[in-house]
Amino acid sequence: MKPIRTFASRLVGLPVDDVDTDQIIPARFLKVTDKEGLGAALFADWRYDAEGRPRPEFPLNRPEAEGARVLVAGRNFGCGSSREHAPWALLGYGFRAVVSTGFADIFRNNAVANGLLPIALRPAAHAWMLRLALEHPRVQVTVSLERGIVTLPDGATESFPIDGFDRECLLQGVDRLGYLLGVEQEIGAFEAAYATGVSTLPGASLR
Amino acid sequence: MDGSPRSRTLFRKVWDAHLVRDETESAPAVLYVDLHLVHEVTSPQAFAELRERGLPVRRPDRTLATMDHSTPTTPRVNGRFVIADPQAAAQVERLAENCRDFGVPLYALGSERQGIVHVVGPELGLTVPGSTIVCGDSHTSTHGAFGALAFGVGTSEVAHVLATQCLLQRRPQTMEIRVAGRLTAGVTAKDLVLAVIAHTGVAGATGHVLEYTGAAIRSLSMEERMTVCNMSIEAGARAGMIAPDDTTFEYVAGRPFAPAGAAWDAALERWRALGTDAGADYDAHVTLDASHLAPMITWGTNPGMGLAIDACVPRPAGEADVQEKALLYMGLRPGEPLLGKRIDVVFLGSCTNSRISDLRLAASVMRGRTVAAGVRMLVVPGSQQVKRQAEAEGLDQVFLAAGAEWREAGCSMCIAMNGDALSAGQYAVSTSNRNFEGRQGKGGRTFLASPLTAAASAIAGAVADPRPLLAGWEKA
Numbered sequence A: 001m002k003p004i005r006t007f008a009s010r011l012v013g014l015p016v017d018d019v020d021t022d023q024i025i026p027a028r029f030l031k032v033t034d035k036e037g038l039g040a041a042l043f044a045d046w047r048y049d050a051e052g053r054p055r056p057e058f059p060l061n062r063p064e065a066e067g068a069r070v071l072v073a074g075r076n077f078g079c080g081s082s083r084e085h086a087p088w089a090l091l092g093y094g095f096r097a098v099v100s101t102g103f104a105d106i107f108r109n110n111a112v113a114n115g116l117l118p119i120a121l122r123p124a125a126h127a128w129m130l131r132l133a134l135e136h137p138r139v140q141v142t143v144s145l146e147r148g149i150v151t152l153p154d155g156a157t158e159s160f161p162i163d164g165f166d167r168e169c170l171l172q173g174v175d176r177l178g179y180l181l182g183v184e185q186e187i188g189a190f191e192a193a194y195a196t197g198v199s200t201l202p203g204a205s206l207r
Numbered sequence B: 001m002d003g004s005p006r007s008r009t010l011f012r013k014v015w016d017a018h019l020v021r022d023e024t025e026s027a028p029a030v031l032y033v034d035l036h037l038v039h040e041v042t043s044p045q046a047f048a049e050l051r052e053r054g055l056p057v058r059r060p061d062r063t064l065a066t067m068d069h070s071t072p073t074t075p076r077v078n079g080r081f082v083i084a085d086p087q088a089a090a091q092v093e094r095l096a097e098n099c100r101d102f103g104v105p106l107y108a109l110g111s112e113r114q115g116i117v118h119v120v121g122p123e124l125g126l127t128v129p130g131s132t133i134v135c136g137d138s139h140t141s142t143h144g145a146f147g148a149l150a151f152g153v154g155t156s157e158v159a160h161v162l163a164t165q166c167l168l169q170r171r172p173q174t175m176e177i178r179v180a181g182r183l184t185a186g187v188t189a190k191d192l193v194l195a196v197i198a199h200t201g202v203a204g205a206t207g208h209v210l211e212y213t214g215a216a217i218r219s220l221s222m223e224e225r226m227t228v229c230n231m232s233i234e235a236g237a238r239a240g241m242i243a244p245d246d247t248t249f250e251y252v253a254g255r256p257f258a259p260a261g262a263a264w265d266a267a268l269e270r271w272r273a274l275g276t277d278a279g280a281d282y283d284a285h286v287t288l289d290a291s292h293l294a295p296m297i298t299w300g301t302n303p304g305m306g307l308a309i310d311a312c313v314p315r316p317a318g319e320a321d322v323q324e325k326a327l328l329y330m331g332l333r334p335g336e337p338l339l340g341k342r343i344d345v346v347f348l349g350s351c352t353n354s355r356i357s358d359l360r361l362a363a364s365v366m367r368g369r370t371v372a373a374g375v376r377m378l379v380v381p382g383s384q385q386v387k388r389q390a391e392a393e394g395l396d397q398v399f400l401a402a403g404a405e406w407r408e409a410g411c412s413m414c415i416a417m418n419g420d421a422l423s424a425g426q427y428a429v430s431t432s433n434r435n436f437e438g439r440q441g442k443g444g445r446t447f448l449a450s451p452l453t454a455a456a457s458a459i460a461g462a463v464a465d466p467r468p469l470l471a472g473w474e475k476a
């Protein structure tokens, strides 16, 4: 996972509220067994026409979108399916951050797990940034994860909340599995003391 | 547990009992997972991660895999399943390989116990009160019907649980959904939960675990409770739970993996203490009266866009652009009634409504009637066990005689990964849980509804209220 610290980027505006993960990446692209190449399928049903040609009017297909690393979506982003293919596709396309008013819980976890920064802004700031992205697509903003702020071209800043643990993981580019493996002893102790009514499966006998 | 209130909610009791390490300001809690369900779509990259790091599956005895999402539901050919799509075949094969290599029990395609992961867990008695259950699938919330804390996770977290049997979690907030009264004839658990989501909206419960309480919930069967908890995620909730009671215990008793003998007695004692204590606080509340509900149907492109079946398509207001976009996609006009809207397909299935009681409900309306000309109806049982039970009761014959297709078990047209899909522009009444754009096939248009409404609509060839078809029904 690539660490995130501070980066400057143009914005791509996608003025759609409640974007669900079926739109981010439709289910027919989930038959893969790796994470590669999903960027091409990002927003596939909006981005391409019936013949698979890019629709020129779709924000991601406009020339200014080339190289942009921040997606400014409508309100409430990432609801629906738990598919981690959604952040894989966003990262595969080249995004490092998504801006909205809020994120669905599983999407947020999946994004952070992969080094995609979810930036939740208060509604007025979000509306403003979305307008900026749509009307001035060549403008650059600076995202600072260390400081938890987005700096606009005029120097104004907008802060966004981020869990301290998530921030450390993103800044270091470390994943959570390493952390959990470090808890090994406690997990063992918990299991040793654990008495539940949960029946475990008699492993191999099932096959 | 330190810092835990004296009066606790059901959620809090289950949460506390599974804390390997409590959360602090600087780190999330380490939560122990009792049961990890695995399927072919969200697991291959997780197993790959374990291989890369040289890690084993920590508790294969707490892990169970099945195949459901990309598997065919078309009838077997000479007793065998044929997967036409090579990519899907490779994915299914990869799961088999991973389960072999890591010693994870698997109900593969062809097994008598194969089926949709959220149908299989409960019917085998693996889903029990007070447990923590996760799966790389958002509808894991289904299992909360038993008073389990059950939620969906992403593929990275699937790897975490495979390797450590634990997850890093911040403690969510709680929301009580109190449903008073009683459902009236022809109004089902599906209608109830669609009404809840219409009330909260698709993000209204973000960050919360729901607990459904009240007389209407108490009177539901286990399968109905599963339908309700299943769709909690559509309100944005992390999970949905219902306190276990005698209905729960009766359902679990005697199932293949349920505790037995002295273990059962001990379990029962623990389970009876799980309910929310008097005086425990929730962070938020919603109240509804089931007695006033009509059959519900969705008109738009998210599950929160639901209304009573005899209502008209709303005029965009408030977040108007979202609604206008939905109307455009659905090809509907504001003010247009949904009743009588022509449909092309009816899908009876999915982890929301593919259990035996769902099939019985639909069959009760379809017996002696036929699917309207030009309408295709798919009946897809949730598991091989449900399929066998339905066949033993002759329900398959009712559906076949009516002109519907009787399929093998799986997710099928709920997610349209396996070739069962709507064509662009087609309208479907579906008992599944998501009406997002393209969810059931690119360009397909979904009306979510109950099994009763689906059956009535299949017969009418158009969106129809099931109530007039019920025995003894008289319009007040």
Ligand code: SF4
Binding pocket: B068, B069, B116, B117, B118, B137, B139, B350, B351, B352, B410, B411, B414, B415, B432, B433
């Ligand atoms: S039936 Fe649909 S919602 Fe349920 S697990 Fe399968 S794809 Fe997901």
